[in-house]
Each structure stands twice: as C-alpha cells, then as structure tokens.
Amino acid sequence: MADRMDGLTAEEIAVFAAEAEEQLNAAEDMLLQLESDGVDRQAIERLLRAMHTLKGNAASIGWEDMARLAHAAEDAVIAVRDARLQTTASVMDVLLRSVDAMRAMAEGEQVADAAQLVDEIARTLQTADAAGEEQGGGSGEAVLHQLTEAVGAEDEILQVEVDLTDDIDMPAVRALQVLMCCESLGEILASDPTQKEVEEGRDVGGKILCYLRANSSAEDEIKREIRTNSGVARVSIQVQSAQRLLAESAEALHTGQDDDGSSDKDGKDSAGSRHIRVDVTILDRLMNLAGEMVINRNRLSNLADDLARNSFADQVEQLQQTVEQLSRVTGEVQQNIMQMRLVPLDRLFRRYPRMMRDLQQSQDKEFDFEIRGGQTEIDRSLLEVISDPLTHLLRNAVDHGIEPPEERLSRGKKRRGSVVLSASRRNNHICIEVSDDGRGIDTDAVVRRAVQKDVIDAEQAKQLNEQDIIGLMFSSGFSTTDEVTEISGRGVGLDVVRREVESVGGDISVDNDRGQGACFRLSLPLTVTSVKSLLVEIRGQTYVLPLGSVRETLVREPGQVQKAGESRVLQLRSELIRLFELADIFPSVREVDRGGPNYVVILEVDQRKIGFVVDDLIGEEECVIKPLLSPLDDIRGVSSATILPDGDVALILDASGLAKELLQDDGRVADEQSAGGR
Amino acid sequence: MSKVLVVDDARFMRLRYRKLLTSEGYDVVEAENGKEALRVYEEEQPDLVFLDITMPVMDGLETLRELKQRHDEARVVMSSALGQERIIISAIKAGAEDFVVKPFEPNKILETVQKYVG
Numbered sequence: 032m033a034d035r036m037d038g039l040t041a042e043e044i045a046v047f048a049a050e051a052e053e054q055l056n057a058a059e060d061m062l063l064q065l066e067s068d069g070v071d072r073q074a075i076e077r078l079l080r081a082m083h084t085l086k087g088n089a090a091s092i093g094w095e096d097m098a099r100l101a102h103a104a105e106d107a108v109i110a111v112r113d114a115r116l117q118t119t120a121s122v123m124d125v126l127l128r129s130v131d132a133m134r135a136m137a138e139g140e141q142v143a144d145a146a147q148l149v150d151e152i153a154r155t156l157q158t159a160d161a162a163g164e165e166q167g168g169g170s171g172e173a174v175l176h177q178l179t180e181a182v183g184a185e186d187e188i189l190q191v192e193v194d195l196t197d198d199i200d201m202p203a204v205r206a207l208q209v210l211m212c213c214e215s216l217g218e219i220l221a222s223d224p225t226q227k228e229v230e231e232g233r234d235v236g237g238k239i240l241c242y243l244r245a246n247s248s249a250e251d252e253i254k255r256e257i258r259t260n261s262g263v264a265r266v267s268i269q270v271q272s273a274q275r276l277l278a279e280s281a282e283a284l285h286t287g288q289d290d291d292g293s294s295d296k297d298g299k300d301s302a303g304s305r306h307i308r309v310d311v312t313i314l315d316r317l318m319n320l321a322g323e324m325v326i327n328r329n330r331l332s333n334l335a336d337d338l339a340r341n342s343f344a345d346q347v348e349q350l351q352q353t354v355e356q357l358s359r360v361t362g363e364v365q366q367n368i369m370q371m372r373l374v375p376l377d378r379l380f381r382r383y384p385r386m387m388r389d390l391q392q393s394q395d396k397e398f399d400f401e402i403r404g405g406q407t408e409i410d411r412s413l414l415e416v417i418s419d420p421l422t423h424l425l426r427n428a429v430d431h432g433i434e435p436p437e438e439r440l441s442r443g444k445k446r447r448g449s450v451v452l453s454a455s456r457r458n459n460h461i462c463i464e465v466s467d468d469g470r471g472i473d474t475d476a477v478v479r480r481a482v483q484k485d486v487i488d489a490e491q492a493k494q495l496n497e498q499d500i501i502g503l504m505f506s507s508g509f510s511t512t513d514e515v516t517e518i519s520g521r522g523v524g525l526d527v528v529r530r531e532v533e534s535v536g537g538d539i540s541v542d543n544d545r546g547q548g549a550c551f552r553l554s555l556p557l558t559v560t561s562v563k564s565l566l567v568e569i570r571g572q573t574y575v576l577p578l579g580s581v582r583e584t585l586v587r588e589p590g591q592v593q594k595a596g597e598s599r600v601l602q603l604r605s606e607l608i609r610l611f612e613l614a615d616i617f618p619s620v621r622e623v624d625r626g627g628p629n630y631v632v633i634l635e636v637d638q639r640k641i642g643f644v645v646d647d648l649i650g651e652e653e654c655v656i657k658p659l660l661s662p663l664d665d666i667r668g669v670s671s672a673t674i675l676p677d678g679d680v681a682l683i684l685d686a687s688g689l690a691k692e693l694l695q696d697d698g699r700v701a702d703e704q705s706a707g708g709r
Numbered sequence: 710m711s712k713v714l715v716v717d718d719a720r721f722m723r724l725r726y727r728k729l730l731t732s733e734g735y736d737v738v739e740a741e742n743g744k745e746a747l748r749v750y751e752e753e754q755p756d757l758v759f760l761d762i763t764m765p766v767m768d769g770l771e772t773l774r775e776l777k778q779r780h781d782e783a784r785v786v787m788s789s790a791l792g793q794e795r796i797i798i799s800a801i802k803a804g805a806e807d808f809v810v811k812p813f814e815p816n817k818i819l820e821t822v823q824k825y826v827g
Contacts, residue, residue, distance in 0.1 A: 046721045083763040084719045087790055090812030091725060098812065106792065200810040201789075204797045211801065230798050261807060261824075 039092060047088055051137035054081040058104075059130050065111075066123045075112045079105060085133060096145045097136045103152040104129045116159045125151050188220060189250065193239040193257060194265040205262035206235045212260055216253050217245035242271075313367050320364045327357040365653075369558045372412070376454045376463070377405035379414045383425060383452060390429045398433045398448035398467075407454040409461050410558045416535050417463065417553065420528040424465040424551045425452065427525075432469030432549060442546070444468070459557060460537075460579065466550035472543045474500045498638060501541045502695060505529040533688050536562060536577055536656075536670065540638070554579075562656055564683065566649035566675075567632065570619035575654050575673055575683040576643075580634045580690070584648055587629045601631060601642050608633065610642040611693055616668055617682075636690040643686075652676070654683065668692075711826040712736040714755035716746040716772065717788065718764040722813065726759060729815050735822065743767025747775060750783065756826045758785045759809070759818075762796050770800055777804040784825050 039047075058081040061074045068074075086101035104126055110116035125148065132142045193209050195202055207229045213219055219226075222241040224233055245253060250268045257266045330353045337346050380402050387400040433439075433448035440446055450467045478492050481503045487495075495503070505525050532539045537555040556562060556579065565576045565584070591601050592610065599610045610631065631642045654673035658664070663672075670685035713735050715726040720741070727737045738753045740746035742764050750758065758776070762769035769787060776783050787800045787808040797808050809821055 043721065043724060046724060050719060050721050080718075080763050080765065083790055087811040087813075088719055088721050090790075091722065093812075102790075102792065109792075201794045201797055201808070203794050204801060204808060207798055207801055208807075230795075230802075232795055232798075261821075 043092075047092065048137060050088060051085060051133070054085050055130055055134050055137065057081045058085075059127070062123060062126055062130065065118055066120075070111060070118060072112075075108060078108050079112070082108060089136075094136065096142070097133055099149050100129055100133055100136075100145050103149045106156060107152050110156055110159060116156065122155060125155065188271050189217075189243040189245050189253065190269045190271045191239075191241040191243050191253070191257070192267045192269075193241070193263055195237040195239070196262050196264040197237065199262040202237060202262070203229050203232065203235050205260065206239050208260045209239050209257060209263065210241065212257055213241050213243050216256060217243045220244055310371075313371055317364060317367050320360050320367065323360045324357065324364065327353050327360065331357070365561070369410075369560065372410050372558065372560070373408035374411045374414060375405060376407050376409055376414070377402075379418055379421070380405045380452060380454075383421070386422065387425065387429070387450065390426065394429065395435050396429055396433045396448065397436050397446060398429070398450055401449065401451045401453075403451065403453035404455045407456055407461060409454075409555065410560075413461075413535055413537075413555055416531055417537075417555065420531050420539075420553070421452070421463070421465065423524055423528050425450065427551075428465055428467040428469065428549075432467035432471070434470055456557075459563065461555045461557060463553040463555065464550055466542075466548060468548040471545040471547055471549045472501065472504070472541070474543070474545065477501075477504055497543065499695075501543060502691065504541075505539070506695065533685065534670070536579065536685075538580065538636070538687050560656060561653050562683070564652055564654045564673075565632065566652055566681070567613075567630070567643075567645040568647035568649055569613045569617055569645050571646075572617070572619050573649060573675060573679065573681045574613070574617065574645075575652075575681050576632060576634075576686050577683065578651070580636055580687045582633045582635045582640065584630060584632050587631050587644065603633070603640075603642075606640060608640045608642045609694065610644055612644045614644070614646070616689070634686055634690050636687045636694070639694060641690045641694055643690075654681075656683065710734065710736050711757070711822075712738060712753060712755040713822060713826070714738050714740065714746065714749055714753060714758045716740045716743070716758065716764070716769070717761040718742055719761070722761070722788075722811075725813050726818070729818060730822065733819060733822075735826075743769065743772030743775070746772050747779070750776060750780065756784065757822060758783060759788045760785050760805075761788045762793055762800075763790075770796055770803065773800055773805055774803050786821055786825065 058078055061078040061081070064071065064074050082101050082105035086098050086105060089101060090098035107116060107122065107126060111118055116122060129148050129152070132145050132148055135142050136145070191213060195205050199205060206224060207226065210219065210222060210226050210229065220242040222239065224235045224239070229235055250270070254266045254268055257263060331350070334346055334350050334353065383402070384400060390396070391398060428450045433450065434442070436446045439448060448468055450465070452465055454461065454463045474497060477500050478495065481487050482489055482492050486503060486506055529539050532553055532555070535555065537553055540552050540554070542550040542552070563578045565578055565581055567574050567576055591603070593600050593602065601608045601610050630645050630648050632645060633640055633642050657672045657674065659669070659672055668685055668689035669682045670688070671683045672680055673683055675681050713730055715723050715737060717723050717726070718741050723739045723741070727739065730737045738749055738755060740749045744767050746758070746760065760769050760773060773785055773787070776785065785805045787797055787805050788811065789797055789808050790811045800808070806825055807821060809817055
C-alpha cells in the first residue's frame with residue numbers, strides 16, 4: 032500500500048520489510064518452541080526482542096495497528112516471563128495469530144482483525160492479572176509517617192511540590208529524575224511517591240511531593256534546578272516548620288482513614304472523631320467478660336426456676352454468689368469500655384504550638400511555649416469540650432499575661448516569657464494547667480471593672496478576698512463585655528470557659544501570683560459516662576452528688592450550728608463553714624419530715640468549703656450519667672440524671688456549680704464569718 | 710561539530726536517527742549492539758549516546774553500566790519503547806541522563822540532543 036508508506040524512501044521501505052520478516056520468523060520459531068518445550072528463558076528474550084523491534088519500527092512510520100498489536104503481544108510475553116500468564120493452548124494460539132496478522136501487515140495488506148487480536152490479548156492478561164492484583168496503600172499516611180521519623184523539631188523544611196506535564200511518557204521516570212534531583216540538593220525527609228515506590232513501578236500520577244532539608248536555603252536556585260528536568264510543568268516551594276509538619280503528621284496518622292487530601296484545614300477535625308482505634312487485647316478481654324456475663328445470666332435464670340420449685344437456703348446462697356460474680360464482671364466490662372474511650376491529650380495539644388507561634392508573631396510578645404504530659408489519657412468526648420476553653424486560656428495567657436519584652440526587662444524578668452500547657456492524672460481526675468510567668472491577674476483592676484459593670488456595688492467590693500475576686504472574672508456579668516480591652520482583667524469569655532468545663536463535671540480554679548504569673552487549672556473527670564457519687568435523700572427524694580468535690584460527711588449535732596444573721600454556719604474544727612439546706616433549693620412535693628438527725632455533706636470548691644444539709648445519706652454508687660434533654664436541661668443546680676439500682680430515676684446535682692453560686696450570692700456574709708478561719 | 714552515537718539493533722531505526730541528525734548538522738556514528746557501542750564510543754568519543762534497550766549480545770542497560778563504569782563522563786539518552794518504564798528507572802539510576810520514547814519523534818529527539826549537546 033503505497034499511501035501507507037508516504038514519506039519513506041524506497042531504501043527505508045526495503046529495510047523495514049526485511050527486518051519485519053526476520054523478526055516475525057524468529058518470533059514464530061520461538062512461539063513454537065515455547066509451546067513444545069515449555070518456558071525457556073532464552074526463547075522468551077528472543078521473542079521479546081522481536082516484538083519490541085517490530086513495535087518500534089512500525090510505530091516510527093505511523094503503522095499504529097501493527098505497533099499496537101506488537102505491543103500487546105510483547106505484554107503477553109512479559110507476563111509469561113514473569114509467570115503471571117500460563118502458556119496455555121489458547122494463549123499460544125492468539126500469539127501465533129498475531130504473528131500471522133503482523134506478517135500480512137508488513138507485506139502491505141489490510142488486516143481487519145488486528146484490533147480484535149489486541150483486545151483478545153488484553154482480556155487474557157486482565158484475567159490473569161486479576162488474581163495477582165494487590166492494592167496500594169494510603170500514601171499520604173506513609174509520607175507523614177516517614178516524616179515523623181526523620182524530623183527534628185527545630186528544623187526548617189522545604190515542602191517541594193512538583194506538577195508534571197500532562198500526558199508525558201513514563202511519569203514514573205520523570206518522578207524519579209525529580210527525586211534524584213532533590214536528593215542532590217539536600218536530604219529528602221519524606222516524599223510521595225518515595226523513590227522506592229517509583230522504582231517498584233507504582234502508578235505515580237502527575238504530582239510529586241517532597242520534604243527536603245536543603246543544603247542551601249536558596250529556594251529560587253532549588254526551583255530552577257528542578258525545572259531543568261524534562262516533563263516538569265510547575266514547581267512550588269514552601270518553607271515549613273518541622274513542628275507544624277509533625278503536628279499534622281501525627282494528626283493524619285491518628286485520624287488514619289481520612290482520605291489524603293480532603294481533611295479539614297481549619298482544625299475542626301479529629302478531636303471528636305467518630306472512630307477510635309482500640310487495642311485488640313482490650314477487645315479480647317471484653318469478649319471474655321461478655322461470655323462470663325452470659326454464663327452468669329444463665330445461672331441466674333436456672334436459679335430462678337429452682338427457686339420457683341423449691342425455695343431453699345442453698346439456692347439463695349448460690350444466687351448471692353452468682354450475683355457477686357456478675358457484678359464483678361459487669362464492673363470490669365465497664366472499665367474496659369471506659370479504657371477504650373481514652374485518647375492521649377496530645378491529639379488536642381498538638382494543634383496549639385502553631386497557634387502560639389502565630390500569636391507570637393502577630394503581637395510584639397516573646398515567649399516559649401511548652402507542653403507537658405501530652406500522653407495523659409482522657410475520655411475522647413472530653414477532648415472536644417475542652418478544646419475551646421484551652422484555646423481561650425492560652426490566648427489569654429499571651430494577650431493579658433505575657434508582657435512585651437521591654438516591660439519584662441524593666442521588671443527584672445527574663446526577656447522571653449514562658450507559657451506552659453501541662454496535663455497530669457491525679458487520682459480520679461485529670462488536671463490540665465495553663466500557666467504563664469506574665470503579669471498575673473491585677474485583682475484591683477478586676478474589682479474596678481466588676482463595679483463598673485454593676486456585677487457588684489462599691490460596698491461589696493471592699494469585702495472581697497482574692498478568691499472572690501477571681502471568682503468574679505468567671506461570672507457572666509463580668510465577662511459579657513462588648514469591648515476587648517487592654518485592662519489586665521482576664522475576664523473576656525471566662526464565663527463561657529467555666530460553663531463548658533462544668534458541663535462535663537469539671538472544675539476550674541486559678542492560682543494568681545500578681546506580677547509573677549497566673550495558672551488556670553482545669554480539673555476534669557476521667558470519664559463522662561459514669562461518675563462516682565454519693566446518694567443522698569432530701570424530702571423523700573434521692574439525689575446524686577458527684578464525689579469529686581465532696582470532702583466529708585457528718586451528722587449535724589445541734590450545738591455545732593450557729594446563726595449568723597440570715598445564714599447558718601457550722602463550726603468544724605477551726606473552720607466556720609456556711610450551711611445550706613438542699614431542701615430549700617430542691618423543694619419536694621412529698622413533704623416528708625423524717626424527724627431524726629440531719630446530715631451535712633462538706634464540699635470544697637475554689638479552695639472554699641460549703642456544707643449541704645440533707646435528710647439522709649444512702650451510700651456511694653457508680654452512677655451512669657444520662658443527659659437531660661430540653662426543657663429539663665436547665666434546672667438550677669442539676670447537671671444530668673441517672674437510673675438508680677432500684678430502677679428509679681434520680682437527678683445528679685451540679686454540686687460545685689451550685690456551691691459556687693451559693694457562695695457568690697452570699698459571699699459577703701460568709702466572708703465576714705469565716706475570715707478568721709482561713 | 711557535535712557527534713552522536715546511535716546504538717540500535719534495528720537498522721531501520723539507526724537509519725532514521727542518522728537521517729534526522731545529519732540533516733540538523735550533527736555527526737552520527739552507529740553501533741548495532743552493546744559490545745560494538747563500547748568500542749565505537751572509545752574510538753569516536755561522541756558527545757551524546759542514544760542507546761536502545763532491547764538488543765542482542767549485550768542489552769542497553771548492561772551496556773550503559775559498562776559504559777558509565779569506563780567513562781563516567783559519557784552522556785547517555787536511553788531510547789525506549791512504552792512499557793519499559795522499569796528498565797528506564799534502572800537506567801536513570803545507573804546514570805543515564807534522560808530517555809526518549811519510540812515511536813520515533815523527530816522533534817523530541819532534536820530537543821533532547823540540543824538539551825545535552827547544544
């Protein structure tokens with residue numbers, strides 16, 4: 032077909048035809064040999080070379096059909112060589128027919144079924160490959176993982192992103208060239224794809240991401256150097272701080288399953304994630320425990336049957352044993368589940384270094400930020416709750432605490448301030464502190480502001496002690512300011528902080544060292560699903576007091592109580608403690624007067640004690656917390672509810688919130704009375 | 710005048726390289742397998758080598774390694790077909806400068822020669 036030979040000289044056509052014939056003959060021989068003698072390495076290599084040459088020659092004169100067919104045949108032979116494809120009769124048959132077809136093409140004939148043959152070979156390969164197919168992995172996670180391994184916290188790292196030109200040949204090779212180029216410019220800490228992945232033939236796509244610790248910091252030079260590689264369409268370089276990258280990497284690793292590129296950039300992310308990873312050993316334990324529970328349940332129901340028939344003492348004893356076992360097992364199950372809910376605080380903490388760094392840059396403050404105890408574990412639902420309060424407290428520490436460098440120097444302090452975020456576990460709660468070595472809280476300014484805001488009047492102001500004043504900062508009247516001022520009162524939004532912390536049964540307190548710094552301390556329960564509590568009775572109703580702030584309980588002896596104006600105080604050892612009747616706060620429809628002695632529950636809140644008078648002490652119980660829904664969620668002094676062992680519902684009191692409220696309302700009187708005792 | 714060595718077992722391909730490059734003023738020398746390529750390289754000291762991968766006697770990759778070992782300064786562009794990505798990767802790691810992909814594309818080949826020889 033003369034028209035298909037356009038642009039070629041007679042000599043070229045002759046050479047092409049002769050070479051094609053030679054290669055096709057060789058290919059045919061080798062195929063026959065493979066069919067009769069089995070797979071032979073040399074035969075395969077010869078066959079490959081034949082197909083390869085045919086492909087190259089055909090393509091270079093634009094004989095696409097023939098090139099495609101040779102290419103397909105080559106693929107099939109490679110698959111045979113790599114033992115991905117068996118030399119079955121049908122495979123050999125399609126290859127031989129391909130040789131025939133190419134021979135006809137080389138002789139200038141039109142071959143109708145060339146495309147069909149290509150498809151047939153492709154299908155054969157697909158079927159063969161389907162079994163051996165392996166999936167790739169989450170590459171993003173892998174990159175960040177490499178990075179975590181490689182980075183020191185102080186490093187500055189170049190994040191190099193390279194886009195390859197669309198439709199280039201062999202993007203993997205281009206990626207390799209880019210990576211090798213980067214390697215010559217510095218140390219590659221991590222990359223996607225990695226050089227190894229490229230070498231292993233992983234599909235790389237058109238993008239290369241590389242974290243580079245460069246030899247020289249001349250970004251432009253590096254950019255230029257990378258651009259000299261063929262196939263590079265775009266290079267962008269960003270300087271990143273290692274710490275931030277680490278934080279991101281850790282986050283990505285923990286969230287894990289998130290798809291690579293689409294994770295939220297605004298930081299509202301993993302803290303409250305819906306999935307958690309669970310230690311398999313805990314699951315195994317739970318499985319065992321569940322099994323034991325089933326056994327005991329069955330024993331119980333058998334016993335019930337026995338009892339129905341007999342009703343004798345040894346059944347009762349067995350029953351007691353079974354119940355004991357069952358309660359042990361259930362307790363352990365609960366504990367294990369609680370443990371599964373625990374996550375390290377680092378998940379939350381690691382977002383703060385970046386925030387603090389940005390704060391430092393946007394203000395003329397100089398300080399070091401340190402995190403301690405990030406490995407402390409906390410119930411995952413609490414992470415979400417304390418995220419905003421901590422952000423707030425840290426911001427406050429910088430905004431209102433740390434002084435500008437000159438001011439610090441003039442006060443004889445180190446030029447650089449210090450802000451520390453620390454966490455630790457203390458007995459049955461988690462303690463998180465935000466402390467700084469700044470100016471501390473100017474209590475005079477707080478009082479002035481409180482008077483100005485009509486939170487208190489001038490007369491009251493004179494009576495306040497330090498803790499009262501700090502308490503003022505958390506009151507809503509003080510906090511809801513419409514202006515963010517320079518006043519050293521740290522009141523902006525602290526009421527919100529307090530509300531959020533208390534909503535999960537936590538508590539907030541402050542150590543103030545005026546001129547030297549302040550420390551805000553959050554005390555949080557270990558878990559939010561249940562709470563160790565004291566059950567008390569008030570007017571025939573059972574109420575639940577979380578044990579967290581309970582210090583002691585005592586029988587109220589008539590002589591201990593004194594009247595001080597409208598209020599009553601209890602003399603306890605050397606202290607005078609303000610007493611409140613819970614019955615006044617939670618009046619009951621059932622007006623039961625039990626007579627007999629009353630009891631006092633002593634709580635300590637903000638380093639101050641308060642006594643609640645109750646009718647009876649029922650006992651201690653681990654209470655499962657059930658949230659109250661609107662409109663019940665807004666009852667004064669009540670945080671949630673629980674179901675008692677007898678099936679009744681009881682209210683869980685927000686003991687510390689209530690205590691604070693009562694003490695604040697009554698602050699002046701209590702102070703007058705207790706001043707000597709403190 | 711810059712000199713280019715074309716190594717390919719297919720006479721047809723060598724012919725096309727020669728035609729293209731001589732028309733652009735380059736001096737072209739040829740070899741039809743790796744062994745020959747090493748000999749010609751030493752005799753002719755070309756500025757650039759186009760090296761085919763699939764060749765009898767001594768294949769492209771082997772030739773490249775041998776050549777780079779003897780003459781580290783040798784600048785080699787692998788001439789490859791689609792589907793030989795893995796081999797090209799090995800070649801780049803072994804010191805090849807670049808690669809061109811068959812089918813023969815005159816513009817790309819000239820571009821490559823200009824890039825490495827000028």
